[in-house]
Amino acid sequence: MSTAPTTTATKLTRKDFESDQDVRWCPGCGDYAILAQVQRVLPDLGIPRERFVFLSGIGCSSRFPYYVNTYGFHTIHGRAPTIATGLKATRPELSVWVVTGDGDALSIGGNHLIHVLRRNVDLTILMFNNRIYGLTKGQYSPTSEVGKVTKSTPGGSVDHPFHPIALALGADATFVARSLDVEAKHLQEILRRAHAHRGSSFVEILQNCNIFNDGAFENLTDKERKAEHQLVLEHGKPLVFGAKRDKGIRLGSGMRPEVVTVGNGVSEADLIVHDEQDPTLAYFLSRMQPPEFPTPIGVFHAAVRPTYDAALNAQLAAAAAKPADLDQLFTRGDTWTVE
């Protein structure tokens, strides 16, 4: 199509994915760290820069496309999955990313999120979860905890929150993962896995809003405490956590998980072994929450299922065997000729 050189000709670097726009999130916002990890990962994916498209809805997270020097589309509150679906369906060779937040994805865009996941459109969906509305200055979100005192809930929120991971699994998502804004290495690895997955990849990224909900995930990010509160999921490995790696998750009575200390008759062999292919285990893990449990991070579930865009294009490819003759189409059915 073009005589211009493609960007594959040279090795891409992080710089190639920085746009000329000033980044305008609040100083100290967790979004900076996520942007940095995305910009670090993109050059390594073996895809020419012009084939990346970042789409977003509305909210703090949704400014993301302006800061990545790829194709980008800042759309409408909650609707990015719909626009991404039309783009990916007709241009399956593109690498399409959706950047969204807890309000954008789970509140106003909840319907589109569950449908894009069930269809398994080949998209990478990054949902920044800060459990608050930031851009509108501090109302509670669909992931805010019950009792949350905000501008719109001075007496405390009475809404039961969504568990984003459980919601994604309930919608039959084929790739469901969680990471943290400040866990650079972990987040990079999850981004690579999410990108490599064929189908809808849903990544919940716990992200600190230092203005309206500072410290929401402090237990998970504080260097001293995080080992006691993070449960890092690894496929084929037992569910172990703790600074001394001496705690684990065991299946207790009645299919209920329980935290146990390894030793005193409990061995690692008694612990649940993580299996990314098991949707039941994934759901079970998605329900584990503090303070009773550590917070799992990593890949909850990864399954193989045909993607919507591939299946749709396969139907068109099969039909392409038939001649596409407009004159024949116009005269389908009964015709008559007037001399």
Add this chain to the structure above:
Amino acid sequence: MSPPEDAAAVRRPKAREALETVVIRFAGDSGDGMQLAGTHFTIETAFAGNDLSTLPDFPAEIRAPAGTLAGVSGFQLNFSSQEVFTPGDVCDVLVAMNPAALQVNVDDLKPNGMLIVDRETFSDANLKKAEYRENPLHDGTLARFQVFEVDITKLTVNALVESGLSNKTVLRCKNFFALGLTSWLFHRPIEPTLEWIAQKFAKTPALADANARVLKAGYNFGDTTELFHTSYEVLPARIAPGTYRNITGNTATALGFVAAAQRAGRPLFLGSYPITPASDILHELSTYKEFGVFTFQAEDEIAAIGAALGAAFGGAIAITTTSGPGMNLKAETMGLAVMVELPLVVTDIQRGGPSTGLPTKTEQADLLMAMYGRHGECPLPILAAATPADCFATAFEAVRIAVRYMTPVVLLSDGYIANGAEPWRVPRAADLPAIPVVFRDDPAGYQPYMRDPASLARPWVIPGTPGLEHRIGGLEREDVTGNVSYAPVNHEHMIRVRQRKIAGIAGEIPPTTVTGPPEGELLILGWGSTYGAIAGAVQELTSGGASVAHAHLRYLNPLPPDLASVLGRYRKVLVPEMNLGQLVRLIRAEYLVDAHGLNKIQGRPFKQSEIVTRARAILAERP
């Protein structure tokens, strides 16, 4: 055409009478197959060479309780040896398959019109369901008609007595008896219907045989019974030479989109959510995959237009189809499409509103929503189709404008022409104009919001193009660069540029066609599906010597540049619309013309006579 072989039995000669125009309506329970009977009578009529126009009329309920007034379904056809503009104001013939069908439709039958009823259905129980206290066949209330009491049910059962089919299946063939009988009555060839039956029921020969047998039984009954003394002939109409097919507005719309995408050399993407009366476009397009047609049945109306906009971003010819309630939901994305300046056609098959309103009935009350139904200053072009066949050309033109001007376009149709049918002179694909699509791929000097000086369109650059990576979005853009900008003066500038771009389309609108005297007393100005009724009315009025002309608008925004001068050549202007007066409001505001409205909001199209009556009243007013 010759009658079928079975009809060649010994018969006494019957009178044949020539007629110029006939309006026939088939009416029955929604399970009686009246739409099917009407459709096949239409095809037979097309083969007979008449001009024609149809109007299906069905209830919102898929299957209302059998025999009730709510469950009556009708199909009306006007056919003639002259040019036909509408499905007809009143019927010459009414086929009523039960008392409810009679009750609902009898007022539309002309005095001395032919009424064919299935006698056995006039039981006490059915009469009660149809809210008759007395049997109308016996109480003299039908004396003003020629009533033909035919035992349709019994004759159908008799024809299939040895078929071995269940009673229920046998009774479902009744519509073909009625079709056969009326085919005989008006010299329609039944061969096309026999062919259709053979194809449709190829896998169930017993059903094919039963339907064919009943169709012929109906035909032969007319030929042999003493009940009918006369059959009627309607000679072929003088029609422009060419290949024709009968087409509904929705099918024509679908074909127009496919043709446009083919002539643009791009795939077509339809995002849609099922809604009456637009769903048939989705059904049609989903069968055209060999033409590179993607159809996406979305989770809701918002996702439907969102996906279409995403496909447009990727370089497809993108469309979404809906009706009024769905258009409400699409408004926000239409605003985004205006802001990011991507081509998109939003098709609204209007129906009775507000809210769920009259889902299966027609109305033209979404014009001002198309014009103004978005927040902010949000202009976009609006086109309206005038007849079922005109939907093809209008859909094609909507795509052309969307691509040339990089803008969303609203295409308005309505339930009347969407489901109604008329003969369509099939164009040759090679004669359709090409729609040039240019994706910019030169990075030198590229800016996302630079503009073509003639059209003011920004360049279409699709993802995947090296060196032209850029970001678009709903925030106000800085002129040329497309960077987000909150600058006050830039905002006003961009508002005015977007407005000027749409206004500039007027330069391409062809001169307005005026039928009737080029100047005079009264101009009847219409848009959309009122075309047929107005054209027929103006023909009637001018043949009586009245100074009345007709102009019909395909382009509603912007309006044709010559419209001011056209309006100025008539002393009075009348705007008939199926709403409370939406175009008339725009015309008055735009041209300071004292235009009058003629408004009907009954879920039914205008009758020709209603327009004639109003025009005569205006003409009779003192200057």
